[in-house]
Amino acid sequence: MAVRSRFRRIPLISQLEPSTYVVYLGFLLIFAAFAILLRDEGFLSVSNLSNIVQETTPVTVMTIGMVFVLSAGEIDLSIGSVVAIAALASAVVMRAHNWALGVAAGLSAGVMVGLVNGALVAYARLPSFLVTLATMGLLAGVARWMTNLQSVPVTDATFTGLFGSGSLFGIPSLVVWTALAISLGHYFYRETPFGARVLATGDNRHAARAAGIKVDRLRLTVLVLGSTCAAVAGLLYLGRIQSARYTLGETDLLTVIAAAVVGGTRLDGGTGSVLGALIGSLLMGMLNNGLILMGLAVSEQMMVRGFIILVAIVLTLREPRRTP
Amino acid sequence: MNTAPALSLGNIRKSFGGIVAVEDLSLDIHRGEIVALVGDNGAGKSTLVKIIAGMHPPSSGEIRLAGELVHFNDPSQSQAKGIQVIYQDLALAENQPVYMNLFLGREKTKGRFGPLDRAGMIAETEELMRELNVRIPSAKSAIRKLSGGQRQAISIARATHWATNLVLMDEPTAALGITETSKVEEIITGLKARNLAILIVSHSLDQVFRLSDHICVLRRGKQIGVRQTKQTDKNEIVSMITGLKETA
Numbered sequence: 001m002a003v004r005s006r007f008r009r010i011p012l013i014s015q016l017e018p019s020t021y022v023v024y025l026g027f028l029l030i031f032a033a034f035a036i037l038l039r040d041e042g043f044l045s046v047s048n049l050s051n052i053v054q055e056t057t058p059v060t061v062m063t064i065g066m067v068f069v070l071s072a073g074e075i076d077l078s079i080g081s082v083v084a085i086a087a088l089a090s091a092v093v094m095r096a097h098n099w100a101l102g103v104a105a106g107l108s109a110g111v112m113v114g115l116v117n118g119a120l121v122a123y124a125r126l127p128s129f130l131v132t133l134a135t136m137g138l139l140a141g142v143a144r145w146m147t148n149l150q151s152v153p154v155t156d157a158t159f160t161g162l163f164g165s166g167s168l169f170g171i172p173s174l175v176v177w178t179a180l181a182i183s184l185g186h187y188f189y190r191e192t193p194f195g196a197r198v199l200a201t202g203d204n205r206h207a208a209r210a211a212g213i214k215v216d217r218l219r220l221t222v223l224v225l226g227s228t229c230a231a232v233a234g235l236l237y238l239g240r241i242q243s244a245r246y247t248l249g250e251t252d253l254l255t256v257i258a259a260a261v262v263g264g265t266r267l268d269g270g271t272g273s274v275l276g277a278l279i280g281s282l283l284m285g286m287l288n289n290g291l292i293l294m295g296l297a298v299s300e301q302m303m304v305r306g307f308i309i310l311v312a313i314v315l316t317l318r319e320p321r322r323t324p
Numbered sequence: 325m326n327t328a329p330a331l332s333l334g335n336i337r338k339s340f341g342g343i344v345a346v347e348d349l350s351l352d353i354h355r356g357e358i359v360a361l362v363g364d365n366g367a368g369k370s371t372l373v374k375i376i377a378g379m380h381p382p383s384s385g386e387i388r389l390a391g392e393l394v395h396f397n398d399p400s401q402s403q404a405k406g407i408q409v410i411y412q413d414l415a416l417a418e419n420q421p422v423y424m425n426l427f428l429g430r431e432k433t434k435g436r437f438g439p440l441d442r443a444g445m446i447a448e449t450e451e452l453m454r455e456l457n458v459r460i461p462s463a464k465s466a467i468r469k470l471s472g473g474q475r476q477a478i479s480i481a482r483a484t485h486w487a488t489n490l491v492l493m494d495e496p497t498a499a500l501g502i503t504e505t506s507k508v509e510e511i512i513t514g515l516k517a518r519n520l521a522i523l524i525v526s527h528s529l530d531q532v533f534r535l536s537d538h539i540c541v542l543r544r545g546k547q548i549g550v551r552q553t554k555q556t557d558k559n560e561i562v563s564m565i566t567g568l569k570e571t572a
Contacts, residue, residue: 191439193431196420200428203417210415211428212400270419 022315023262023276027283030308034290041293048289054174054240056285058083058233059252061177063259063277064185065229070260071189072222073202073269074121074128078113079230079256081139083249085109086234088143091152091244099159103235110231113139114224121223122216128223136253143246151245154238163239177236178278181229185274198222202269259284262312283312328391330355330521331376331490336385338368338375345371349385349547351540353490353521358512360532360553361525363542363565369525372542373492376523377409378402389489406488410479410496418468422460423449425467426482452481456511473504480511484518491515493524497531509535529558543567 034043042048062079069076090106117135121128154160166173189195201208201215209215230249237248261267262283263276287308291301329352338346346368353359361369374380376387378396387394389405396402399409416425423445424431432441432448449463458477460470467475476496483491496512497505512535515522526532532539533553541548541564548564562568 187439193433193440196424196431196440197429200417200420200424203419204415207415207417207425208428210399210409210411211430212403213429270417 023264023279023283023312026262026312026315027279027286030283030286030290034286034293038290038293043290043293048293050172050175052282052285052289053178054172055289056281057174057178057181058236058249059255059259059284060278060281061181061229061236062233062252062256063263063281064181064274065226066256066260067185067189067263067265067272067274067277068198068222069128069226070265070267071202071269071272072198072219073205074219074222075132075257075267076117076128076223076226076230077132077253078117078136078139079226079233080249080251080253081136081143082110082113082227082230083234083237083252084143084244084246085113085139085146086231087238087244087248088146088152088246090235090238091154092147094154094156094159095152099156099162102154102156102159106235106238107228107231110228110234111224114227115220117227118220118223122219128219132223140246140250147244147246149246151243153243155242160239160242163235164242165240174236174240181232182274182278185277189272189274199270199272204270255284256281258309258313262309284309328388329353330390331523332388332391333376334386334388336372336375336382336387338371338380338383344545346375346382346542347545349542351547351550353523353538355519355521356516357538358516358522358524358536359538359540360536361523361540361542362527362529362532362561363548366544367542367565368545369542370494373409373494373523373525376402376490376492377407403486406486407490407492408483408487409492409494410476410483411494416467416475416479419466421464421466422470422478423463425478426452426485428482430486452485456481456484456514458511471504472500473507476500476504476508477511480508480515484515484520487520490521490523493522495525495527498527505531529561532561533558541565 062083066076066079086106086109089109090102093105094102113135117128117132120126120131160166162173163177164173168176189198197208197213197218200211201213201218205215233252234248238244241248259280260272260277261280263273263278263280265272265277287305288301291304296304331353333349333351336346336349337344349372351359361372363369371380375382378399378401381395381397387396394405417428420428423442426449427445432444433439434441446463453460453463456477458474458481460474460478467478470478476499480493480496493512497508500508509531512522512524524535536553538550539553539556539561540550541561543565548567551560
């Protein structure tokens with residue numbers, strides 16, 4: 001039960017679980033390290049910092065969705081494929097119609113995938129890990145088939161402004177998206193009965209059901225939410241890159257899970273944090289940015305990033321297991 | 325005022341396929357009264373609790389709440405009628421704070437669609453804990469940081485907070501140590517003052533004699549008899565449970 005840490009005797013820190021503060025400490029440490037090591041490469045410049053936030057926006061949005069999914073005791077492995085499908089659907093529709101229809105098409109693709117995943121998990125009673133493992137592969141195939149591996153450009157200025165290069169009162173639109181997603185996510189997670197029920201369901205599904213919570217509907221809702229966040233991420237990639245391709249989001253799944261876990265969300269449900277998810281995902285983005293600025297080769301970047309994520313997870317999850 | 329019993333079971337019978345789990349059971353429980361249900365393993369005690377809670381509808385017979393005939397097909401229907409059940413396996417969400425567990429599924433919000441009213445839930449939890457004389461470090465503690473006795477006390481507090489008619493307890497102290505058991509018994513005795521009807525299933529005859537007003541004995545699904553606790557003794561109850569001496 002005791003937090004086994006040398007900080008135990010400091011009253012304020014001993015109250016906190018390591019998982020709730022390690023990510024902030026780690027973030028500050030790495031930030032400080034880069035700020036010193038890369039002071040001549042412009043790491044601390046406003047444009048570089050804003051760049052980090054903008055490049056991370058799709059991952060941040062997906063991580064927020066994943067926090068809800070993991071907290072409910074489920075997992076969604078298909079989000080990477082949903083990113084590509086939503087971006088492609090949106091781009092294809094925008095070739096012939098206006099941008100709003102394109103956005104609607106992208107979002108509906110996400111909702112539909114979520115409904116299928118959710119129905120299989122909540123009503124056909126299959127484990128979400130296996131269901132979404134299967135739909136991940138299936139949808140990756142669909143994404144390749146949709147445009148026969150071709151990329152689809154998007155030129156609509158309203159769309160690319162809104163989801164990519166635009167700005168609101170001088171703030172880049174992707175930064176606005178990050179702020180909006182975090183505020184909404186945090187509010188629903190911490191301040192509504194829905195968030196409380198997600199946590200309770202992930203914690204003890206039988207207790208939640210005995211308390212009158214409609215557990216099956218909630219699990220479906222959470223998977224739809226996760227998948228819809230991935231679709232939004234697809235639109236954000238599309239707005240920034242201005243072209244949809246089946247490779248979009250391909251490598252994001254593990255980054256998202258790492259960001260969520262490093263941010264204090266447990267893989268086995270019942271505990272999590274949306275603000276931690278933001279820090280976790282910014283940490284991933286900052287690592288990408290800093291390691292590139294350091295001039296490391298791609299292979300070296302991958303190794304260093306993997307090592308730092310591993311350390312972060314070890315520190316985050318080093319809390320004692322729940323006592324029986 | 326309605327003087328009909330809070331719960332009245334009439335000729336309840338339940339069979340699963342060809343196996344009769346409960347046959348022809350009739351029992352009244354009044355408000356402010358604790359009735360104990362005793363019997364050997366497989367006597368049908370837990371089945372009876374599940375019938376009243378709406379988890380297994382009875383094959384035949386009737387259930388009346390304060391005189392009103394009810395049919396439950398689902399636990400949420402019995403909850404809506406003011407019935408709460410406490411199971412021995414502690415149905416609590418371990419990583420959530422005490423107050424969230426108390427309000428699970430019925431969270432307080434500021435206004436209809438407003439944000440969670442955490443301060444309100446915490447205050448109400450603290451008041452309830454004071455009333456029931458339950459000592460916990462804080463209403464904000466996570467359940468996993470509490471002892472088994474504290475957890476069961478919280479289950480009971482939750483049930484009594486939401487029950488308006490009847491509390492069913494299936495072996496509420498089976499998982500607890502001696503001091504924790506006596507603490508929980510103290511709380512159960514306190515519930516009589518809240519004018520609820522209480523049905524408790526227990527294996528411990530000492531406990532049954534300490535707590536109950538009436539004792540209902542089951543054996544292999546049959547109702548052997550109901551005794552007033554003050555006018556019987558352990559020997560009689562044991563012989564009724566084991567069937568060594570029929571006293572119908």
